[in-house]
Structures are given as C-alpha cells and as structure tokens.
Amino acid sequence: MASGQDIEAMVRSVDSETAASLLATLPDETLAELLAGPLREAIVPEVFRRMPERFMPDAAGDIEAVVEWSVTGGADGADRALIRVGSGRCELLEPGTAEPEATLEMDAPELIRLISGRSDPAEAFMTGRLRVRGDLMTAARIPTLFELPRDAEPAGA
C-alpha cells in the first residue's frame, strides 16, 4: 500500500472526477485522512456536479423526488446540493427553488462510500453515519441511483 502522501499526490495529479473514483477504492482510514484536508473542497462539489450524468434511470424506476444532500465538515459549514430525480433524469436545482422531500446529511468520506456503493444506505442510516430528515423510503434509495465511475471499479468486479 502506498503511503498517504503518495496517494494524495496521485489523487491531486488527476482531474477531480477521476480523483473521486480513486478515493472510492481507498480504505476507510485513508479516505477519511485525505478528505480531512484541502482535497475535500475540490471533491465534494465535483461529486454533486457529476450526479446528473452518473444517474441510472433504470435503478430509479418511478421515483419522483427532490432531495437535498448536505455534506458536513466544509470550511464554510456544510456543502449542499438540491437534486430532482424523476422521468428518467437527475437534475441539479438552484438552492431554495424547491422543497426537498428528504435531506441526506453525512460527512465527505461517507458521501464517497455511499455514492460508490461501498456503504449500504440502510446501514449508514441505522448506525447514524447518514442522517435522514423527511421521507426515509426515498432517502434510502437515492444513494444507490448513481453509477460508479468505470475507472473506480477494482479488477474483476
């Protein structure tokens, strides 16, 4: 296993999306360590920005919902994103333009784990790593609707 500095250098040398994918493959401790630093400020907005194109309409089925992501631990408080899922699409909404049915709150490492499928939303909720306000049924499905970037999949997956 490469050292923390090596990994940080590697993650920094690629674009933010690839970086997010690389992070998804790291052990929990390394992930937490890296996202406690300045990388977090680049990664979290990038994950939000990519949600529409990573969205899997088939997985979403007939879900129609507006949900808010709130990622704690940012330099200026939580980073938030409002998304609308429905009609086979996911779109990012301007903050405050719609009332979310559910809010999902977590720290940055948990965001990466959830979005990459490494963390089960139901377990994250039951253990408090994911805080849910509003409609739990919708909230528990949202993190599973995004495709893991291809280059983040380990060999043989």
Place this chain on the structure above:
Amino acid sequence: MADATVTNRAPAGFDSLTMAQMVRKLPDDSLLAGLEVNREAILSEVFERFPERLTSRGRDTEAVIKWKVGGAPGGGHDRFSLVLGGGSCEVVRGDPPESARTTITIDRPLDLLKLVTGNANPVSLFMRRRIKVHGDLMLAASLTTLFEIPR
C-alpha cells in the same frame, strides 16, 4: 471494514425487513449511535410500519394502544398511539383521540427497536421492567398476535 472492494449495491429502499436485518446484524453501540442521530426518523418508521403488519386477529380487534418511548430530546417520552378498529390500524403521533386501553412504556428506544424487529423477547423485557404496562395487561400480552413481526 477497511478494504478497498466495492460491495454490491444496497437493496432498494428501506422496509421493515431491512430494519429487522440491520438490528439483528449490528452491535448495540452502532444502533445507539444511529438512534442518537436518527431517533425521530427511526421511531416514525417503526410506528408507521405497524398497520401493514396487522394480522387477521388484529383486524378483528377494537382497541387503542398508547406507546411511550423514553430518551426524548430534552428528557421525557415520545408518544405514539395505535388505534385499532374497523379492520385497520391508524397511527397517531402523540396521545390518542380517546383514552387508551393499554399504555406501554419503554424507556430505552433500543429495546423498542429490538422488540418490533423480533430481536428481543417481550416477556423477558417485561420481567426486567424494561417494558411497563398500564391498563389492560392481556391486550399488551397479545400484541405479538395482533401484529406480525418481520423475520
């Protein structure tokens, strides 16, 4: 925990079976952490699931059952009521519209979570005074025949 493999996608949604499996699988301290963060959502989920677990015997029952769950923010108990009648079960947040035939008090929310998911023995909890019943004891004792417990 700390391996780099990407696990399978979680099953879609969150139903009472998922909750039962989680309560069975997770250690108490993790569940307590979950209750600390998501108490309101977990308790709402627990009570909102009662109607769909009503048995045929439950459908034949007319009764109001009040629950008091301890550890509420600021102290005290959160109240939920199940109103059985006319073949269905209505969940009311707070005190029931009419007086309850039985009131079930559980001071530790984790006990409730284990009870409704079939991970704790109600008689044993009752004997240890971790479930307290006021009013109709027979009705309280027959709860497991009025509602099916997820397995």
